Amino acid sequence: MPALRKIIVAPDSFKETLSASVVATEIAAALRAQLPHCEVVELPVADGGEGTLDALLAATQGQRRIARVHDPLGRPINAEWGLLGDGDTAIIEMASASGLALLAPHERNPLITSSAGTGELIRAALDAGARRFMLAIGGSASNDGGSGMLSALGLRFLDQADQVLPPGGAALARLARIDLAGLDTRLAECSFAVACDVDNPLTGSQGASAVFGPQKGATPAMVIALDAALAHYARIIHATRGLDVAQHPGAGAAGGVGAAALAFLDGSLQPGIELVLDAIGFAEQLAGADLLITGEGRLDGQTLHGKAPIGVARRAHAAGLPVIAIAGSLGEGAERLRECGFRAVFACVPRPMTAAEALRDARERLRHTAEQVAALLALTDRD
Structure with missing residues (x-):
């Protein structure tokens, strides 16, 4: 895999737990630690909901x-x-x-x-x-x-x-x-x-x-x-x-x-x-990027009906960028995301747990998952 020069981090919020800006910050921090030579651009997004x-x-x-x-x-x-x-x-x-x-x-x-x-x-x-x-x-x-x-x-x-x-x-x-x-x-x-x-x-x-x-x-x-x-x-x-x-x-x-x-x-x-991406100059930010990471609190079949990750992914695909996603959890229909061009999808919840437990430790679980994703990218990142 060629060296990663620029990664766009464009997640939505994890509903009721983490804002889009916090999610972007955690993912970006993990990437910068593992890929210090790579430019990481934080671009939190929203789809008409919170944020x-x-x-x-x-x-x-x-x-x-x-x-x-x-x-x-x-x-x-x-x-x-x-x-x-x-x-x-x-x-x-x-x-x-x-x-x-x-x-x-x-x-x-x-x-x-x-x-x-x-x-x-x-x-x-x-x-x-x-x-x-x-x-x-x-x-x-x-x-x-x-x-x-x-x-x-x-x-x-x-x-x-x-x-x-x-x-x-x-x-x-x-x-x-x-x-x-x-x-x-x-x-x-x-x-x-x-x-x-x-x-x-x-x-x-x-x-x-x-x-x-x-x-x-x-x-x-x-x-x-x-x-x-x-x-x-x-x-x-x-x-x-x-x-x-x-x-x-x-x-x-x-x-x-x-x-x-x-x-x-x-x-x-x-x-x-689409309204948000146009307003934040998303197309201009994609210039020179090699990878886009998006996500939201729950990825499932409903994500395909206009949610932020699918909108971000479509823009990235049009620009020739591979896309991966990090979610709080995966639900029914999440497997269809691969059919829509997502290279990989990662969930922060590693085992069965109560909703209260998942929400309580959301930031820590996101940080851990982002670190694992960054380590995987660093392993395959070669000049």
Whole structure:
């Protein structure tokens, strides 16, 4: 193997444990120790979930802002949003206001959790003068079809008695009509690029409830109820806006926020990783590189549906670079990554263990795995 002159380290975060920048730092440190002659470039990425705000503000020398909003259970919190370096584009990271990480495991209940805080962040950016938006919708705690977000922007979701529905996905089963009269008029002046980390439809076996509901606390019975509620919601949206969102790719992102953005914000759904890679000048960074290392907390079949590692790998392959991945763990379907061009995939979890144990020692396990990968590369690195 020829000598490695330049390695790009471009991981996503290990969800709920390590940020993308920490993951990149640990991998890069191991590489530099074993390959001191090699240039190692740390390029943490995100795909529309946690870390997207940080990646884009760093890449564009943007400004971080704070707004007082409500978390998925309606509790007041401070949440971050950002103004990119162009001074005109707001970056709204849903995870900051409506993210799963804001809730303790026992609090996760997609029947009642709401995306309202995300709408409040948008409103804060509107108040600050922003009219161009990048909406990063990964990492959400809600399954409410974006109704909470839209309610914060002035829509009213009403039942048969013309009463406003309570927050949460379950209530959408009682939706009779959507009152558009109060929608913030400033939204007509805005554009929304919606960064999705998945391409799932709103409903069905690959929809928001079935695929992502369980990680948000849904039992099998809840999944059935939530899917039926979102299907009903989609019918009301069709009657209201003339748009069929149920099977639109990406409509199921963030528990249906993708559908809400399509129907009421005239949003353009785009792979989040593509938006981020363009913003951080990824193509320019690849020049002269010999290898790319990526990864995320869990690599499985879902990774192929628009997650950061597959987006990074596709760009690297187009530039002729081999790609390897380091993951916290591997799940069902991970073997398909080899079919998509990954030369090798390494997991940090070496044996069966509880989730709590794996999360507790995540950084140490990552460091050990990165050291092993670096040692293997050094063994085969020859002038």
